[in-house]
Amino acid sequence: MFYEKSEKVLQLTARLEAFMDRHVYPNEARFYREAEELGPWKIYPVVEELKPLAKKEGLWNLFLPASGHGAGLTNLEYAPLCEIMGRSHLAPELFNCNAPDTGNMEVLERYGTPEQQERWLKPLLAGEIRSCFAMTEPAVASSDATNIESSIVRDGNEYVINGHKWYTTNATDPRCKICIFMGKTDPANPDRHRQQSMILVPMDTPGVTVTRALPVFGYYGVPDRASEVLFKNVRVPVSNMLLGEGRGFEIAQGRLGPGRIHHCMRLIGLAERSLERMCIRASSRVAFGKPIAEQTVTQERIAEARIMIEQARLLTLNAAYKMDTVGNKAARMEIAMIKVAVPNMACQVIDWAMQAHGGGGTSNDFGLATAYATARLLRLADGPDEVHRNQIARLELKKYSNRA
Structure with missing residues (x-):
């Protein structure tokens, strides 16, 4: 391509x-x-x-x-x-x-x-308000979204919501006015992917409590306003349901595809910026009588970083092309591949950049510590590496199922 x-x-x-x-x-x-x-x-x-x-x-x-x-x-x-x-x-x-x-x-x-x-x-x-997305729960392995235990129960013209969520990005932001909440409306449904629903919950609704900010590698406001939120007997109108009962997993899949590729696109930019910083630092710092950039180990890392970034970019562009031409569902393998490849690439490139900066690389002076926190977080957010690798393997094996 x-x-x-x-x-x-x-x-x-x-x-x-x-x-x-x-x-x-x-x-x-x-x-x-x-x-x-x-x-x-x-x-x-x-x-x-x-x-x-x-x-x-x-x-x-x-x-x-x-x-x-x-x-x-x-x-x-x-x-x-x-x-x-x-x-x-x-x-x-x-x-x-x-x-x-x-x-x-x-x-x-x-x-x-x-x-x-x-x-x-x-x-x-218009950028007048912000929002949050409440799916992950501390009590269950949320990498399997069917594990979600939060409940959404209809009571007349209202739904009653109960649940304990965390890593609910943005919830501590005073501009956060609306939450998209994922919970179970039909926990007994034999189809585990039809048990969940998504519903809109205004953050000022009685029973919604943002209990604390969660640090990401010690950072509370950057790169993520991760939050823990309790929903206790929260009542919202029936009209707040999104798409219909039992459609939550379907919405989640439609939502996470674009979200995953956006994360990867941004991470490539973060890795590029880190490589730039690495090259500038290595060229200006002298150790053992010559610039760090002249040390073979540094040159090898710079070369490998450039190769890895270019590979990740091409893989991401291919995923974007597939999403545009055949749709998000048909492009799920390409999306899963970049969700594994790009954060791992960024973690390695940023780590090398930090090493080139010495002790300063772990400080806030060069932006590398927060960059690493972002990259490492994204090996978990929107599905951990292991889940995406399993999906890639299943789709690959399916190609050869008739030849086994």
């Missing part, structure tokens, strides 16, 4: 790179400082100052493919733009292209009623 960028993508790339140079990179130190000083329960002023500038320049909601609400880009067209945004933890939210809001907006656009879209999708698209 040879991918040539369209004129539209080239123009967006130039505008996006210029915005990153003018507004994002110069404000990263401030962003990390505000995140550390204010913590995960506060709004970071730098984000709110820069969002209007991105919107004014038309760099807004680029993630929505073939949508009247965004730039109308395909997954393949969006890939290089998402990679640029992924170079900085500060960037995605400035362009309203950050998780989990992107996935939640896609769910509301695809499965929401006109009323649900008016109330929640519209302000999310």
